[in-house]
Amino acid sequence: MHKTYFNWSSGKDSALALHYLLQDKNYSVEKLITTVNSYYNRVSMHGLRTELLIQQTQAIGIPSNLIELPEMPSMEIYEQKITASLNTLKNNGFTHSAFGDIFLEDLRDYRETQLAKLNFKAVFPIWKRDTKTLLNEFLELGFKTIVVCASSKFFNKDFVGTVIDKHFIDNLPKGVDPCGENGEFHTFCFDGPIFKQPVQFSIGEKVYREYQQPKTNNSVCNTNNYGVWYCDLIP
Numbered sequence: 001m002h003k004t005y006f007n008w009s010s011g012k013d014s015a016l017a018l019h020y021l022l023q024d025k026n027y028s029v030e031k032l033i034t035t036v037n038s039y040y041n042r043v044s045m046h047g048l049r050t051e052l053l054i055q056q057t058q059a060i061g062i063p064s065n066l067i068e069l070p071e072m073p074s075m076e077i078y079e080q081k082i083t084a085s086l087n088t089l090k091n092n093g094f095t096h097s098a099f100g101d102i103f104l105e106d107l108r109d110y111r112e113t114q115l116a117k118l119n120f121k122a123v124f125p126i127w128k129r130d131t132k133t134l135l136n137e138f139l140e141l142g143f144k145t146i147v148v149c150a151s152s153k154f155f156n157k158d159f160v161g162t163v164i165d166k167h168f169i170d171n172l173p174k175g176v177d178p179c180g181e182n183g184e185f186h187t188f189c190f191d192g193p194i195f196k197q198p199v200q201f202s203i204g205e206k207v208y209r210e211y212q213q214p215k216t217n218n219s220v221c222n223t224n225n226y227g228v229w230y231c232d233l234i235p
Contacts, residue, residue: 001028004096004123005089008032008064010048010056012145012164013100013179015189016138017125018060021098022194027123029098032057032064033085039071046186047149047230052201055235056188059195079114086118098123102131102181131179132169139166143192150185152208152227159185160231161203188233204232 004027008014021027034053035044043053050066057064067085069078086097097120101108112122126134138145147162154173162168164187169178176184191198210225 002026002096002121003094004029004098005031005033005094006062006098007100008034008057009100009186010034010043010046010053010189011100011148011187012135012138012143012189013102013126013181015100015143015145015192015194016134016141017098017100019141019143019192019194020125021123024125027096027098029062031089031094032060032062033067033089034064035067035069035081037071038068044069045149046188048188048233049235052188052199052233052235056190056199059197059199061196082114083118086115086120090118090120094120096121096123098125100126102126102134102179103128104181131177131181135164135169135178136166139164141193143189144198145187145189146233147185147231148188148233149228149230150180151183152229154184155229157206157208157229160206160229201233201235204234206231 004021006014006018006021006029018029021029036042036050036053037044041050042048043050054064065085067081069081097115099111099122101124108124115122145164147160147164150159154176172178180186190201207230208227209230210227212225
């Protein structure tokens with residue numbers, strides 16, 4: 001069995017991919033790795049409290065490691081932190097790295113290229129699966145998840161804090177992927193077949209934040225901002 005760590009986001013796609021990987025006898029998943037914002041003490045991208053993340057991984061029963069990043073890390077700092085963590089895992093016998101990605105080719109290429117530098121192989125248990133089918137499978141298996149952040153381009157304040165159910169897909173705006181694979185929304189998975197017990201929480205404040213679009217090769221400066229709605233979950 002390949003000794004594997006899972007890049008754990010705390011959301012539904014990670015949960016479903018982990019569920020399938022745990023059933024594959026070729027892999028032994030022995031660590032969950034998550035990047036967190038050390039300034040806010042929250043999961044990067046999702047905005048989930050680190051305390052709730054720890055409760056979640058404890059409920060799953062797989063040891064976890066946190067990679068702490070500064071508030072606005074450069075790619076250089078990000079890659080330095082990741083490389084240091086991977087070297088530790090490599091020294092402990094890990095050979096494979098698993099992800100919950102579905103169809104973003106450039107992201108997969110980046111992951112595989114970076115991992116190959118340290119002789120790690122990438123694993124994508126739900127790659128190229130139809131996202132509508134995946135979400136229905138997720139619910140049918142008994143998983144439960146709640147929306148913790150969403151792009152203001154598609155959603156308003158009322159959307160965050162929604163527990164996903166069978167009617168979720170029918171109510172999504174046109175152009176939004178059922179799994180939010182393009183970053184339209186992110187979730188927190190709190191129950192399901194990989195959990196020993198549900199993770200308990202209450203819904204807290206909903207807040208709106210704006211961020212600068214990253215610079216591209218064709219732009220000299222950032223001119224457009226993008227907005228994100230967050231729903232705080234309280235352990």
